[in-house]
Amino acid sequence: MRLDWELARRGYRRYAAYPGATYAGLFTNVVFGFLIAYILLAVYEQADVIGGYDVRDAIAYVWIAQGLMSVVGIFGAGWYELARRVQTGDVATDLQRPLDIQRAELAQDVGRAGYQAVWRAVPQFVLGALLFELTLPQDAGRWLLFAVSVALAVLVGFGVRFLVNLCSFWLLDYRGPVILAIGANLVLSGAVMPLAFFPGALATLTRLTPFAAMLQAPIDIYVGTPLGGSTAAVLALQASWAIALYAAGRLVLTAGTRKLVIQGG
Amino acid sequence: MRALAAIYARLVGARIRSQLEYRLSVALQLVGVGLLTATDFVAIAVIFANVPALGDWSLGEVALLYALATISFALTDLVIGHLDLFPQMIREGTFDQILVRPLPSLLQVVASDFAVRRVGKALQGIAVLVFALATVEVDWTLGRVLAIPVAIAAGALIYGAVWVALATIAFWIVDAIELVNAFTYGGSFLSQYPIGIFARWLRGIVVFVVPLAFVAYFPALYVLDKEDTLGLPEALRFASPVVAVLASIAAAAVWRNAVRHYRSAGG
Amino acid sequence: MIELRDVEKRFVVRAKTGRLRRDRREVKAVDGISFSIERGAMVGYVGPNGAGKSTTVKMLTGILVPSSGQVRVAGLDPPRQRIELARRIGVVFGQRSQLWWDLPLADSFELLRHIYRVPAQRHRANLDRFAETLGLAAFMATPVRQLSLGQRMRGELTAALLHDPEIVFLDEPTIGLDVVAKAAVREFLAEVNRERGVTLLLTTHDLADIERLCSRLLIVDHGHLIWDGGLDELKRRYGQERTMVVDLEEAAPPLEVPGARVVKVDGPRQWLAFRRDETSAAELTAAVAARTRLLDLAIEETEIEEIVRRIYAAGAAPLAT
Numbered sequence: 100m101r102l103d104w105e106l107a108r109r110g111y112r113r114y115a116a117y118p119g120a121t122y123a124g125l126f127t128n129v130v131f132g133f134l135i136a137y138i139l140l141a142v143y144e145q146a147d148v149i150g151g152y153d154v155r156d157a158i159a160y161v162w163i164a165q166g167l168m169s170v171v172g173i174f175g176a177g178w179y180e181l182a183r184r185v186q187t188g189d190v191a192t193d194l195q196r197p198l199d200i201q202r203a204e205l206a207q208d209v210g211r212a213g214y215q216a217v218w219r220a221v222p223q224f225v226l227g228a229l230l231f232e233l234t235l236p237q238d239a240g241r242w243l244l245f246a247v248s249v250a251l252a253v254l255v256g257f258g259v260r261f262l263v264n265l266c267s268f269w270l271l272d273y274r275g276p277v278i279l280a281i282g283a284n285l286v287l288s289g290a291v292m293p294l295a296f297f298p299g300a301l302a303t304l305t306r307l308t309p310f311a312a313m314l315q316a317p318i319d320i321y322v323g324t325p326l327g328g329s330t331a332a333v334l335a336l337q338a339s340w341a342i343a344l345y346a347a348g349r350l351v352l353t354a355g356t357r358k359l360v361i362q363g364g
Numbered sequence: 365m366r367a368l369a370a371i372y373a374r375l376v377g378a379r380i381r382s383q384l385e386y387r388l389s390v391a392l393q394l395v396g397v398g399l400l401t402a403t404d405f406v407a408i409a410v411i412f413a414n415v416p417a418l419g420d421w422s423l424g425e426v427a428l429l430y431a432l433a434t435i436s437f438a439l440t441d442l443v444i445g446h447l448d449l450f451p452q453m454i455r456e457g458t459f460d461q462i463l464v465r466p467l468p469s470l471l472q473v474v475a476s477d478f479a480v481r482r483v484g485k486a487l488q489g490i491a492v493l494v495f496a497l498a499t500v501e502v503d504w505t506l507g508r509v510l511a512i513p514v515a516i517a518a519g520a521l522i523y524g525a526v527w528v529a530l531a532t533i534a535f536w537i538v539d540a541i542e543l544v545n546a547f548t549y550g551g552s553f554l555s556q557y558p559i560g561i562f563a564r565w566l567r568g569i570v571v572f573v574v575p576l577a578f579v580a581y582f583p584a585l586y587v588l589d590k591e592d593t594l595g596l597p598e599a600l601r602f603a604s605p606v607v608a609v610l611a612s613i614a615a616a617a618v619w620r621n622a623v624r625h626y627r628s629a630g631g
Numbered sequence: 632m633i634e635l636r637d638v639e640k641r642f643v644v645r646a647k648t649g650r651l652r653r654d655r656r657e658v659k660a661v662d663g664i665s666f667s668i669e670r671g672a673m674v675g676y677v678g679p680n681g682a683g684k685s686t687t688v689k690m691l692t693g694i695l696v697p698s699s700g701q702v703r704v705a706g707l708d709p710p711r712q713r714i715e716l717a718r719r720i721g722v723v724f725g726q727r728s729q730l731w732w733d734l735p736l737a738d739s740f741e742l743l744r745h746i747y748r749v750p751a752q753r754h755r756a757n758l759d760r761f762a763e764t765l766g767l768a769a770f771m772a773t774p775v776r777q778l779s780l781g782q783r784m785r786g787e788l789t790a791a792l793l794h795d796p797e798i799v800f801l802d803e804p805t806i807g808l809d810v811v812a813k814a815a816v817r818e819f820l821a822e823v824n825r826e827r828g829v830t831l832l833l834t835t836h837d838l839a840d841i842e843r844l845c846s847r848l849l850i851v852d853h854g855h856l857i858w859d860g861g862l863d864e865l866k867r868r869y870g871q872e873r874t875m876v877v878d879l880e881e882a883a884p885p886l887e888v889p890g891a892r893v894v895k896v897d898g899p900r901q902w903l904a905f906r907r908d909e910t911s912a913a914e915l916t917a918a919v920a921a922r923t924r925l926l927d928l929a930i931e932e933t934e935i936e937e938i939v940r941r942i943y944a945a946g947a948a949p950l951a952t
Contacts, residue, residue: 382733
C-alpha cells in the first residue's frame with residue numbers, strides 16, 4: 100500500500116515538473132472548448148433536445164470532456180511510452196525486480212490523473228462555467244456519483260491503454276495500430292461528439308464499450324441521463340470493465356513476459 | 365529561385381526515400397493517420413444526423429468546407445508539420461549548423477523533414493471532397509472548377525504562413541511550442557466550419573487578423589454561390605490567392621526578424 | 632584571412648531572484664578580443680570552458696552578431712554576408728553532426744555537393760582523394776547513425792572539405808576518439824593544410840592536438856585573449872611542470888626525491904611535481920624506484936586550465952590590443 104502511494108506521488112510529480120507543458124495543454128483545451136461550444140450552440144439553434152441533452156447539458160459536456168480527456172488519458176504525451184519501454188528493454192529490467200509492473204504502472208497513472216484533474220480539468224471547467232451557461236447539478240449526491248464515476252473512468256482508461264501498449268511485445272512496429280486505437284478511442288469514448296448524439300441503436304451500443312466508460316459514462320451521470328436511466332447500472336458497467344481490463348492486462352502481460360524470456364528480449 | 369526549389373526537392377527526396385524503405389510501416393501509419401483525422405468528420409456527420417443545418421449550411425456544404433480545410437492543412441502538415449520539433453532544433457544546436465550552410469535558414473528548416481504518413485490526412489480530405497461535390501448542387505463554371513485547387517493551394521500557403529510565423533516564438537521562449545500547437549490545430553479545426561457560427565470577436569480575427577477564413581469559407585461561398593449572412597464584401601470570395609501571397613511575405617519577414625534576434629541575443 | 636578587432640559580445644542574462652522578480656545582468660562573453668590570422672596558418676584556440684571560445688567561433692562563422700567591434704573573415708563581414716561566407720568555410724563540430732543521420736554516408740556527400748554547388752568533377756576528385764586518405768570506402772554505404780565515432784568523424788572532416796573551403800573551423804574534432812583515430816585525424820588535417828593551403832582554426836582541450844598541429848596558440852579566458860604566440864614559448868614559460876603519479880606497494884610518508892616535490896598523497900598513491908627542464912621522467916622514475924617499491928606510475932601533463940591559471944597567477948594581463 101505504501102509503495103502504491105509512493106508510485107502515485109511519483110506519477111504526479113513527473114507531470115508537476117513541467118508546469119509549462121501543463122499550461123500549454125490547458126490553453127489548447129480552452130481553445131478547443133471555445134470552438135466546440137460555439138459549434139454546439141449553433142447546432143442547438145435547430146433543436147431543443149438531442150439525445151437527452153439540452154443546450155446547457157451540451158455545453159457542460161464540452162467543458163468536462165476537454166479536461167477529462169487528459170485525466171483519463173485518451174491521448175497525450177506518453178500514450179505509448181510503455182510500448183516504447185517494452186521494446187527498448189527497459190521493461191525487461193523492471194521485470195527482474197520484485198515489482199508488480201501492472202500495479203506499479205496503475206499507481207503512477209493514478210498520480211498523473213490526479214495532477215491533471217487538479218491543474219487542468221478543474222480550472223478549465225471553472226472557466227467554461229464562468230463564460231458559458233452550462234448545467235450545474237444542484238444536488239450533492241450527483242456530484243459525488245460523478246466523482247466516483249470519474250475515478251472508475253481513470254481505471255478503465257488505464258486498462259485500455261495498458262492493453263494496447265502491450266501489443267509492442269509482439270509488434271515491432273506498433274505505431275500504426277496504436278494510432279488506430281487512439282482514433283477508435285476518441286470516437287467511441289464520446290470525445291468527438293457525445294455518444295448520445297449518435298443515430299439510432301449506435302447511441303446505445305457505443306455506450307456499452309469500455310471506451311464509453313472512460314468519458315461518456317461520467318458525463319452522462321453528471322448531466323443526469325445515464326444509460327437506461329440507472330446511474331447504478333452505469334457505475335456497475337464501468338467497474339466491470341475496469342476489472343475485466345485489469346485481468347486481461349494481467350494475462351497479456353504474463354504471455355508477453357513469457358515470450359520475452361523465451362526469445363531473450 | 366529555381367535553384368532553391370531544386371535543393372528543396374533533393375533534401376526532401378532523400379528523406380522520402382529513406383522512409384519508403386519501410387513501406388509497410390509507412391502504409392500502416394498512413395491508414396492510421398487517415399482514420400484518426402477522419403474522426404473530425406465523424407463529428408460533422410453526427411451533428412447532421414440530428415439537425416438539418418448548421419447556421420444556414422447543409423451537410424454537403426459543410427462537408428465542402430471541411431474538405432477544403434482538411435486537404436489544405438494536410439498539405440501544410442506534410443511540408444512543415446515538423447515545426448513541432450523546431451524548439452528541439454534550437455536547443456540541440458542544430459539551428460546553428462543550419463546557419464553555417466550557404467542556404468536560407470527557413471528553407472533548410474522546412475526541408476529538414478517530410479513525413480509521408482501525413483498523406484493519410486489528405487486522402488481522407490479528398491474522400492470527403494468527393495462526397496461533398498456529389499451532395500451539393502453547384503452551377504459549374506470554369507471559374508468554379510478552378511476555384512477548388514486554387515483554394516487548396518492558397519489555403520495551404522495561408523496555414524503555412526501562420527504556422528511559420530507562430531513557430532518563431534521558439535526563438536524567444538523555447539518551450540512555447542505547445543501554445544503554437546493550440547493555434548495551428550485549433551485554427552485548422554475552426555476553418556472546417558462556417559465561421560458564422562462563431563462569436564463576433566472570433567470572426568473578426570479570422571477574417572482580418574489571421575486570415576483563416578480565406579482557406580475554406582470564402583472559396584466555398586464562391587463555389588456554392590451562397591449568400592454570405594455576415595454581409596462581408598463579395599470581392600473577398602476571390603481574395604484567397606492574394607491573401608496567401610501577402611501572408612507568405614509577412615511570414616518570411618517575421619522569420620527573418622526572428623533569426624536576426626537569435627543571432628544578436630542568443631545562440 | 633581572419634581579422635578581429637576589439638570584438639565584444641554581450642549577453643543579457645536573466646536570473647531568477649525570488650518568485651517573480653528577475654534580475655537582468657549583462658554578461659560579456661567576449662570582452663575586447665583582437666587578433667588576425669593569415670592564410671594557410673594553423674592556429675589553436677583554447678581556453679577553459681565558458682571562456683568565450685565558442686562564442687568567438689560563432690561570430691567568425693556568422694552564427695552570432697558581435698555587439699561591437701569588427702570581424703572580417705575571408706574579406707567578408709560574417710553577420711551581413713552569412714551565405715556568401717558559408718560557401719568559403721567549412722565547420723566541424725566534434726559533438727554535433729552535419730551529416731544526415733538516416734542516410735548512407737555517400738548520400739550526405741552528394742547532398743552537400745548540391746548545397747555547396749560544387750562542380751561534379753571537382754567533387755569527385757576531392758571525394759576520391761579523401762576516401763583514399765581516410766579509408767572511407769569501407770563504410771560509404773552505411774547509414775551515418777550506425778557509424779562509430781571514429782568513422783563518423785572521418786565523414787565529418789570529408790564533408791567539411793568537399794567544397795574546397797578556404798578556412799575550416801574545428802571544434803573539438805578529436806574528442807572521444809581513441810589514440811589511433813586521433814593520430815589519423817591530426818595527420819589528415821596537417822596534410823590538408825600543407826597540400827591545399829587551407830587555414831585551420833582549431834578549438835580544443837586536447838594539448839596533443841595543439842602540439843601536433845598548431846604553431847600558434849591563442850588562449851582566451853573570461854572573454855579576454857591572454858596569450859597569442861608560439862606553443863614552444865608557452866611551454867617554456869608556463870608548461871614546465873609535469874606531475875608523476877606513482878602507486879607504491881604500500882602507503883608511505885611523502886617521498887623525498889631530488890628534483891621533485893610531493894604535492895599530494897592518497898594512501899599508497901603519491902603525486903610528484905617536477906620541472907621538465909630540471910628533471911627527466913626517466914631520471915625521476917629511477918630515483919623513486921631506488922627508494923621504494925614502485926607498482927605503477929603515470930605522467931600527467933599540464934592541463935590547459937592549469938596553464939591558464941599560471942598565466943594569471945604570474946600576473947599576465949589580457950593582451951593589449
